[in-house]
Amino acid sequence: MAKKIELTETVLRDAHQSLLATRMRTEDMLPIAGKLDQVGYWSMEMWGGATFDASLRYLKECPWERLRRLRQAMPRTRFQMLVRGQNLVGYHNYPDDVVERFITRAAEGGIDVFRTFDAMNDVRNMKTAIAAALKAGKIVEGTICYTISPVHSVDYFLRLGERLVEMGVQLLCLKDMGGLLAPYVTYELVKGLKSRIPLPLHLHSHCTAGLAPMSYMMAIEAGVDILDTALSPLSQGTSQPATETIVAALKETPYDTGLDLKLLGEIAEYFYAVRRKYAEFESPVNNQVKADILVSQIPGGMLSNLVAQ
Template structure:
């Protein structure tokens, strides 16, 4: 019986894709962590630098504390860090010195597995990053080859990249990363065998999203064709624009005759926990997306789609989403078909959103779009539209960015930031605004647990505290009548 392993993506990719990376805090993760440890996952997709920044910015929580506590709760299940090129939290291109420093701190605080992705699938860059990671002490290093659709990206293109990556000896495994959920079962039938032929005995993983409902079907094809590990999430955080729900994938694999060696009771507990959490926190409960062929054109990945919908909803412009997605397709072609994954999905998506909101294309150009055109992220797979490229390159801001200094050395950063900080806090201050890190420090340690049943009561109390001059409260529901009276104040 062929065995299929699972990577759990609930707290990292599920949280990011369905809840904009802001749905979970440290206490919520720690509450379910012992169950996740018991489940029998090959690894837990736990962290990316984006999530570290979100923890500080939105939760006022120390991401290093979160990592250490999770490591203590999951001592035998490897925690994974996903890196997306030469950047760490900041959009600024980082030095090799800073990346190795950051990775060493990640290892020291509990990361055992690193997924190495380059947003352009640039093999030399991925090989270089693998070397940096190995020097920093990374235990398991996985090449994340990102799937996309363009005139260039056929099966032979991906197979050749996979061959070069695995032949180097720098990677322990390879996973096909499908951020847009675009690998159809038919494409899996040709692509997975091409990858298997190229990588030999190197284990192959498959990671996709249910954005247009294809991933559960493609997973079964991939497993039948030799993929040994699939990426799934707990119900609530699964589906939607995230990974398929693990319970359903397990049942379907077993029905096909595969062995899936997990603790079924733990899987059920995770599903129940995150389902209750979504209800208590008012978070969307992930459902498989309907098939929408437009995704094959704009290719917006799950995490960015969730973020864009949230941004449009916040400014009450959600009705503009179809127009923005049409503009995404156009901008991507003009910028040379970048792969729609971090940071390029943000580069293309932000530019498209601004074009639609302002009513004039390229009237305002974000610095990250200009840096992309200037080659700071590497050379696009295909030529850019010459008129768009010239418009951006010839701008005053482009000339200013051409001359901007690269990120300072660690010694220079220490002189600028000052002494007296731990290495972990120093790194946060090197790549984030000081006021955000100050607020995190002032907030103190994160809570260590979470109870979905008490959430409505805590929310009510929080709202009552905000009301000045309140002297009495009356709560009534069937079977309960509560009246509180206090003095003036």
């Protein structure tokens, strides 16, 4: 059954992580925050992932201050963060009490949606973070990390989704961090998840291999509820499909997002200038279709940082 498609905007987190090695400063987010707050996104992904590390290591900024200031500037929009399960926003596992305290503080600071994943799809590494976010009264997206291997069958992903539901998550996210999802596989996976699990389904992908726009359209046909997109100046390549393109593609259809292309265009003009400011962190690798990523399977958000290093 056709329905309105909701969008999560990644321009303040995964888009610049994937294209600009996570170097966007808070000072370049705040001037446009008011307009972003007017759009009507389902959520704004603006924290977590590599942003915490990059803020401290390279930008000499306080990530908690970024959260506070953006929350003040965008009171109407759901804020979303990416949580690496027991690793939180770091690169090794932390004790349960640290995980619980971090999640509690993030919730108090203004995070509404906790997209929680484990790179190995080991739900034991997601349990504490999920429980802490639920205890804080927040929305938890249980995340299925997509990859291709002899053991990663459609049935494997469906069973993983069912295990996440048992943990109490309110949404599922199919996270294709490598941009590996082919269109017809997407259709089969989304159809299977929606038929077996009565929860909203969120799809995240990258355009690295050139598949994501096609896979998004197949996901829509199969019943997906929410898509991750990035405003056009920070879209495509190792980032997500363009927000404006998806909005235009669905306009005056049963899937119409209801978002204002004129307003999105005004915001995009701002981010074109921002992208030019950070040009030194770009690489041709991030802006090309890299079909060989289907072999290496390097995530889009990792590739730009790897090249920068």
